[in-house]
Amino acid sequence: MVKTFNVDLSDALSKRMTTRKYGNIEMPEENLLKVLWAGIGKNRENRGRTAPMPLGDVIISLYVASKDGVRLYNGENESLESISEDDIRDKIAHQDFVENAANVIIMTADIDNYPASIDNESRKIWTHATAGAVAQNIYLAAAALKLGTVMLAWIKHNEIEKLLPLKKGEKPLYLMPIGK
Numbered sequence: 001m002v003k004t005f006n007v008d009l010s011d012a013l014s015k016r017m018t019t020r021k022y023g024n025i026e027m028p029e030e031n032l033l034k035v036l037w038a039g040i041g042k043n044r045e046n047r048g049r050t051a052p053m054p055l056g057d058v059i060i061s062l063y064v065a066s067k068d069g070v071r072l073y074n075g076e077n078e079s080l081e082s083i084s085e086d087d088i089r090d091k092i093a094h095q096d097f098v099e100n101a102a103n104v105i106i107m108t109a110d111i112d113n114y115p116a117s118i119d120n121e122s123r124k125i126w127t128h129a130t131a132g133a134v135a136q137n138i139y140l141a142a143a144a145l146k147l148g149t150v151m152l153a154w155i156k157h158n159e160i161e162k163l164l165p166l167k168k169g170e171k172p173l174y175l176m177p178i179g180k
């Protein structure tokens with residue numbers, strides 16, 4: 001499905017910036033889904049996604065932590081599947097403002113999801129390059145919807161691994177609070 005932002009790309013690029021202050025203000029689910037679709041949503045038939053993926057395989061997953069729990073974004077059918085009912089926002093980041101964002105995207109990658117021929121160094125580099133593309137899409141969608149966000153590398157990796165049912169090769173990469 002084509003999502004409408006009603007903002008010129010040049011406006012979104014002009015307004016793209018980091019926000020580190022949030023007031024826990026709820027946002028419409030539709031806007032959250034737009035942001036997630038911008039990140040890794042399906043935009044064509046077959047495997048096509050809004051962000052480029054190494055060899056076309058979707059290696060990035062987006063979880064969303066909110067006061068109501070944690071959900072996993074399914075880019076195939078643009079829905080959110082419940083993972084837990086716990087509010088984990090105050091446990092996953094070192095920076096306090098994160099718990100004040102209505103939604104916090106937890107970006108993970110499954111480094112096992114590469115063909116066997118791809119060496120470990122390439123897996124690491126390609127995974128973080130992909131995360132950058134996804135993050136910029138999310139920044140632009142947030143700017144278009146007048147929402148704040150920030151890409152956070154300084155996060156509690158071990159806590160996140162304990163709190164989420166991640167697959168064997170799936171690692172937390174970055175957090176992105178979304179909100180006002």
Ligand SMILES: Cc1cc2nc3c(=O)[nH]c(=O)nc-3n(C[C@H](O)[C@H](O)[C@H](O)COP(=O)(O)O)c2cc1C
Nearest residue numbers: 016017018019020095132150151152153154155174
């Ligand atoms: C890979 C990466 C990691 C980052 N990690 C953090 C972080 O852990 N904490 C933080 O407050 N900002 C983080 N940032 C945000 C940058 O500090 C921010 O983009 C930079 O100060 C420029 O500001 P701007 O985004 O408003 O242009 C990160 C940005 C990138 C690209």
